[in-house]
Amino acid sequence: MDQAPVLAEVVTRQLESMLSVGNYDGVKMLLAPVQPVDVAEAIGNLPRTLQALAFRLLRKDEAIEVYEYLDPAVQQSLLERLRSGEVLELVEEMSPDDRVRLFDELPAKVVRRLLAELSPAERKVTAQLLGYAPETAGRLMTTEYIDLKDFHSAAQALTIVRRRARQTETIYSLYVTDGERHLTGILSLRDLVTADPEDRLGDVMTREVVSVGTDTDQEDVARAIQRYDFLAVPVVDRERRLVGIVTVDDVIDVIEQEATRDLYAAGAVEAGDEDDYFQSNLFTVARRRVVWLSVLVVASFFTSEVIALNEQVLKEVVLLAAFIPLLAGTGGNVGAQSSTVVIRGLSTQSIASLGRIKAVVREATAGLLLGLLMMVLVVPFAWWRGESPLVGLSVGTSLLAITTLAATAGAGFPLLFDRMGLDPALMSTPFITTCTDVVGTLIYLKTAQWLLAHMPQLLQSTGISAHFWLAAFS
C-alpha cells in the first residue's frame, strides 16, 4: 500500500498527456477502474487548468464521490471553474457532512449563495449541521441513515433498506424510532438478514442503545466507536430524538487528527485545523512555532538569572558549569518521559483505572529510581572530569533531586490541567523541560555552594581522584 501515492502519480501523468491531446475516451477508460480517492489525488495533482476538464469526464455519481475526497483548495478552485448549474448539482448531491466540511472552508458570501440555491430539504439539513460547534458529534454526523419502525416485519424492513440503499451513507446499522423520532432500538443488517421474514423489528432489535449527544466531543465519539467495535454510532438530541449517525470512517480520521495534535503538542508545535503542515507557507509555519519558542526562551531567562545570581560559586569552581547542560538535560528528559506517558494515558483512558494521586506517586518513585540508576554513570564521570569530589558530589546529589522533581512535575502538571478542564497536552514536553532547567540549576549551584562553604577540603583531592578514576577505567 506504500504504492498508493506512486499509483496516483502514474495516473496523473497519463491523465495529463491524454487530456492535452483531447483523448477523452482514453481518460474515461483510464479512470473507470481506479478508486475514487486515487482519482481525486490524480486530479488534485493536475495543473489547475486541466482539473475541471478531467472532472467533467467522470460519471455523475462517481464525480460526487471523487469531489468529496478532493483537497479543500481544489474543491474551491473547481467551484470557480465549473458552470453554476454543475456546481449546484454537485453541492446538492454531496453527503450533508461532507458539504458542511466544504462550507467551512469557503468564503461566507459563497456559502450564503450556495445555501440559497439548495433544495429546501438539503438547505435545512445543512443549516442545522452548521449550527453545531466544530469538533462535536453534530458536526461530524451525517443525516443520511435508515430509520425503521418497530412494527415493521423483517421482510418489510429489507424492502425499505433495498429502496434507500443508494442514498444513504451506511445500510449496515439500522435505527428504529417511534412516532416522535425518539431512538428506541438498533439492529444491524446482519440481524435483519438472519431474522425470520415474519419477525417484527420490535422483537429483533436491541433496546440498549449506546448513543452520543449532538454536543459530544468528537474524541469521545471516536472512543465509543473504538470501544464497542461499532461501524456507526447514533447521535441524539436532548430529547433523545435521533438526528444523525457518525460512521467509523470519519472516526478513523478523528483518531489520526487527535494523535497528530498530541504529538505536535509534545513537540511544542501548534496544530493547524488540518494536518496540512507541509502544504502551508513558511510564514504560517514560523507563526505556528514562534509563540511556543518565545515562551520557552523567556522561561530560559530565569535559568540565566539563577546562574548569574550564583556566579560567585562558578568563579571559584569553573568546571561546575560543565555539568549544567547534563543536569538540565536529564531533568528535562525524565520530565518528558513522565508527561508523555501521562498525557497518552489520559488520551487513551488507560490512566483511569489507577487514579491520579497514585499515578503521580508512581512517577515520582520512578524518577527517584531512575536518578539512583544514573548516579552510577554520572557521579564517577563528574568526579573525574570536574577534577574534584566536590563537583562529583554536587552533580550526584542534585541529579537525584532533579529526576524526582522532574518526574513529579511531568506527571502532575498534565493531570492538574486535565482536572481543571484544560488540555493536558498544553503542558508540553518542552515546557516541562524548561521549567525543570530553572529548578535543577538552582538546586545544583546551591548544593555546590553549601559544600564549598562547609567542606572545602573536597576541592583538594583533585590529583588523587583523577588518578583513581583513570586507573579504574584503564
Next chain:
Amino acid sequence: MDQAPVLAEVVTRQLESMLSVGNYDGVKMLLAPVQPVDVAEAIGNLPRTLQALAFRLLRKDEAIEVYEYLDPAVQQSLLERLRSGEVLELVEEMSPDDRVRLFDELPAKVVRRLLAELSPAERKVTAQLLGYAPETAGRLMTTEYIDLKDFHSAAQALTIVRRRARQTETIYSLYVTDGERHLTGILSLRDLVTADPEDRLGDVMTREVVSVGTDTDQEDVARAIQRYDFLAVPVVDRERRLVGIVTVDDVIDVIEQEATRDLYAAGAVEAGDEDDYFQSNLFTVARRRVVWLSVLVVASFFTSEVIALNEQVLKEVVLLAAFIPLLAGTGGNVGAQSSTVVIRGLSTQSIASLGRIKAVVREATAGLLLGLLMMVLVVPFAWWRGESPLVGLSVGTSLLAITTLAATAGAGFPLLFDRMGLDPALMSTPFITTCTDVVGTLIYLKTAQWLLAHMPQLLQSTGISAHFWLAAFS
C-alpha cells in the same frame, strides 16, 4: 462516553455484592443488557476468585465475545480456573485472530497443549496464523470471511450469506474466488441486496480489488483501510490466493497503537507490546526508560567535555555560563519541532508530496527565520544580563547558527533513518535535543573566544550598555 469506565465500576460493585450472596439470577439480569466490552471490564475488575464464577453465568455465545475483550492477564487466570472442558470449548469457539493474540501471551507449553486439543480445522488455521511475523497482515487477519463464486446468482449468494452470517466476522464485505481460491472480485452486501436476484455475481462484483499481502506491515494495512474508507481489506498470499481479511475494528487499534509508539518515541520512552504502561510494575517502567536516559546522559558527557575544554573563556567571562542552558534549550526545542512534524509527516505520508530534500531545506529556512525572530528577544536580554556587548553578540550569533542547524538535523535525521529503512521515530526529540546541545555549546564558546581575542573592547562598555538597556526598558 466519558462515563464508560464509571459504568463498568458501578456494574463491578453490583456484580461483586450479588455474587457474594449467591444471587446468580440477579447477575444474569444485570449483565444481559450490558455491552460485551463493558461486561469484560467489570469482570476484569472483580477479585480473581470471583472472576470464573461470574464468567460461568454468561450465556455461551456471550461468554466467547466477552472473553475476547478481557485483558490477557485475566484471560490467562480464567484458563487456569475453568475446567478443561470449558477451556477447550472457549478456545475452540474464539475467532482465529483473537485466539492467536491469546496464544501470543500464553506460555509455550500451554499453547502446545491447547493446540493439540483443538479440532483439526481450527488447529490448522491457528498454526497457519501463528506462522506469520508479528505486526503483519497475516497476524492481524481473520480467516472467517464469506467467499462466493462468480457463477452464483445474487439470490443464491444471499442465501449463502444468511446461512454463514453467524460464524463469520463480517458479512458486509463479500469475496469472489475462482476454483483455485484466487481472489477475482469483491462486492459489498449493499451491492448484493440492491442487485437483481437473477444477476450473476460475475456481473455485479468489482474486479479491481485493493488487497494486501500476508507480510504487509500492519501500519500499511491500516493506511489502506483508512485511505479507501473500507470496512475490511482482503489478504492474499504470493499466488494471489485469498487467505483472510482484516477488519476496520482491528485497524483502529493498530492506528492507536502506532500513534502511542510515535508519541513514546518522541518522549524517549520505549513502547511495550501493549499500551499497558500503567499496568506494569515500577521496575519494568524503569527498564523501559533507563536505556534511553543513559544514552542521553552519555551524549551529555560530550557537552561537558566541550565546556571543560573551553574553561579558559569561561574563567574570563563567567557570565557566559548563564546562557548555555538558554542556547542549548532553544536549539533543542527548534530541533524537537522539526523532528516532530517530519516524523508525523512520514507516518501520515503527508510529506511524500513535497519530497525529502525540499522538506529539509524548508525546515532549515524555518530554523533561520525562527532564529532571527528570537534574536529580537534574546540579544538585548543577554547584552544586559551578561553585562557586556560581548555576551550579547556571542549569544546572538550562535543562536542563529544553532536554530538553523537544529532544524536541519531535526528534519534530516528522521528522513535519513527512514531512507535507510530504520524507524524514523528512533531519532527521537530528546536525542536530537542532546546532539544539538553539544554543537550549540561549542559554537557559542568558540564565538565568544574569537570575539574576546579580536575585539576585547566589547568587554569594556559594560556600564554604558547596562544603562542603555535599563533606559530602553523603563
